[in-house]
Amino acid sequence: MLMTITNTLAPATDLGFLLHKHPDRLQTFELSFGKAHVFYPVAEPERCTAALLLDIDPIDLVRSFKAPPQTARSLQHYVNDRPYVASSFLSTAISRVFGTALSGTCNPKPELPDRALPLTVTFSAIPCRGGEALLRDLFEPLGYGVEAQGHPLDANFPEWGDSPYFTVTLTKTCRLQDLLSHVYVLIPVLDREKHYYVDRQEIEKLLHHGDCWLADHPARDLITRRYLSDRRSLTRIALDRLREGEAEPEDASEEATPTREERLESKISLNELRMKTVMATLAQEGAQSVADLGCGEGRLLQGLLRHKQFKRVLGLDVNHRDLEIAARRLKLEHLAPAYRERVTLIHGSLLYRDHRLRGFDAACLMEVIEHMELERLTHLEGVVFGDAMPRLVLVTTPNVEYNATFETLPEGTLRHADHRFEWTRAEFRAWAEGVAQRHGYQVEFAPIGERHEVFGPPTQMAVFRRSAS
Incomplete structure (x- = not known):
């Protein structure tokens, strides 16, 4: 899976300071599910592009996945889209590899994190469980220009229809920290399948990275529910805090809040x-x-x-x-x-x-x-x-x-x-x-x-x- 971020405001190589990754070096990071590589295809004064490449090992994923008892293994555990698409693995990599930029820190140039930059981010493949309309519903209210190229299930068999995968380009003039926060939260929302167990710590991650934008987002409820993997009790807690800023209730239970369908x-x-x-x-x-x-x-x-x-x-x-x-x-x-x-x-x-x-x-x-x-x-x-x-x-x-x-x-x-x-x-x-x-x-x-x-x-x-x- 490849994600690129491009800055076109001179000196564009300031992007390297923000990401805390030098443009002249390839850097590799060991992650629990594989490796992340950071490199710069372009590093010029007028244009600088940083690339994050995830190298996910599907065999390691199967070995590390804690399946429920009596759950049978299948070929799909080994052959699937996880190594190739933007998902919760990307969010984890962003937090691990670009943590300084995500936190808005840049010690060499402390003024940079607050500077709005003309940024373009491109994802080689995103699974949009909801189609292009959902993709736009999530990013356009935040001021992004959205370009999405859909892909068929198989180009040789057009009768099979379209796949849920899109190559996506987002453009916006904003702080790099804001862009990374939006991507961190919304990519798993589009994919709907997290690679780890979702507990109450996810509420804190969501509220931290959604600070200043999630509460007013028109798709707030959907984002919250999907980010928390449809866990009703967690969704209720998060929405209560987004709506009113109140302390977390103590009596949450798995079945606390029924869906709209169940209420009806x-x-x-x-x-x-x-x-x-x-x-x-x-x-x-x-x-x-x-x-x-x-x-x-x-x-x-x-x-x-x-x-x-x-x-x-x-x-x-x-x-x-x-x-x-x-x-x-x-x-x-x-x-x-x-x-x-x-x-x-x-x-x-x-x-x-x-x-x-x-x-x-x-x-x-x-x-x-x-x-x-x-x-x-x-x-x-x-x-x-x-x-x-x-x-x-x-x-x-x-x-x-x-x-x-x-x-x-x-x-x-x-x-x-x-x-x-x-x-x-x-x-x-x-x-x-x-x-x-x-x-x-x-x-x-x-x-x-x-x-x-x-x-x-x-x-x-x-x-x-x-x-x-």
């Missing part, structure tokens, strides 16, 4: 209804092995383990932190052997075929598809229905028509900030019937929650049964 649906106990409906359907269909695809924090897995009928249970999620929370929720370290042998947690993506998903009676995608970009549903379809091919697939998703009944939800707003879409009943039916036809399944639809006479049920479920061959 709490009056009708929709989450509980979904769980009961899905589990009842699995039991009725005689499923004995179940894959929970997009298992999140493991609530459905917890319910499945309580019933002896389900002899083999697998939870898959793309988020390492959710898997850690699921492992704690299931108390895997303390389960009796008879229970522990029934459950496996794996890290993986529904965009790629995975042999570990084959051979299950049933697969559940409970409130999963709406968190994906529409163009990626084709890949999910191929993975679940074309490759894994369980005999039963249950898919639940919100009914967007029902949103009109939520008095506190503004018109046109989705139930959850991370939803990419929400379908009407007709749209969901059209998608599900198309999937069934393409892959040899039959599909039926069932409402979840009390049906409104005009807007239908709050949640809709499709039950796919594989046709006998």
Whole structure:
């Protein structure tokens, strides 16, 4: 992963003083996940560019990653985008390598840190989980000019669609300390996957580096939530302090603050209804092995383990932190052997075929598809229905028509900030019937929650049964 910073205010080589790195030397720093190299492709009076190159060893990453108990290793642990993209690894490297500049210190020229410089920063690849629009929503309110070049998943197969990766150039006249602080906070927000466990210390990092700008940022809540890896209790504490400057509450708990979706649906106990409906359907269909695809924090897995009928249970999620929370929720370290042998947690993506998903009676995608970009549903379809091919697939998703009944939800707003879409009943039916036809399944639809006479049920479920061959 390559990041470059360019200064064009003469003498431009003052950038070397600010970064505390001499332009005439290559410097290498040992980090826990690899090496960081600093060098200057250009060092002239009118233009100076400093480059930070991260050399991340994927083998060391796997060795150092503390996986939850019963979490199986996969090829994706070794072959992934971490060595090549800007992520929380970059933030860590900035703190370690450019710490003096990040703190606004320059002993040789103490006046330099307060000087506004015409700066350009370029990232070879940033994963933007939210697309170019999110990238602009984060940086443009801070006064940056943003240039983003998207990249296809594979140039040889344009039908596969676009990847989430962008080459990004940001321009602004500002203090170098401000630029580094913005990058330090916002790059992990775009990526959404931190390489280390997020605890209360992250609140202090966020508030320190977000001082003077985060509280007034229009995307403050989203930045805070994503930076803290969707940890609800930590997000609540950080937002309280950003809003009011009050001391940190003492009674925070993991489940303290529900999401907007949970607040909206709490009056009708929709989450509980979904769980009961899905589990009842699995039991009725005689499923004995179940894959929970997009298992999140493991609530459905917890319910499945309580019933002896389900002899083999697998939870898959793309988020390492959710898997850690699921492992704690299931108390895997303390389960009796008879229970522990029934459950496996794996890290993986529904965009790629995975042999570990084959051979299950049933697969559940409970409130999963709406968190994906529409163009990626084709890949999910191929993975679940074309490759894994369980005999039963249950898919639940919100009914967007029902949103009109939520008095506190503004018109046109989705139930959850991370939803990419929400379908009407007709749209969901059209998608599900198309999937069934393409892959040899039959599909039926069932409402979840009390049906409104005009807007239908709050949640809709499709039950796919594989046709006998």
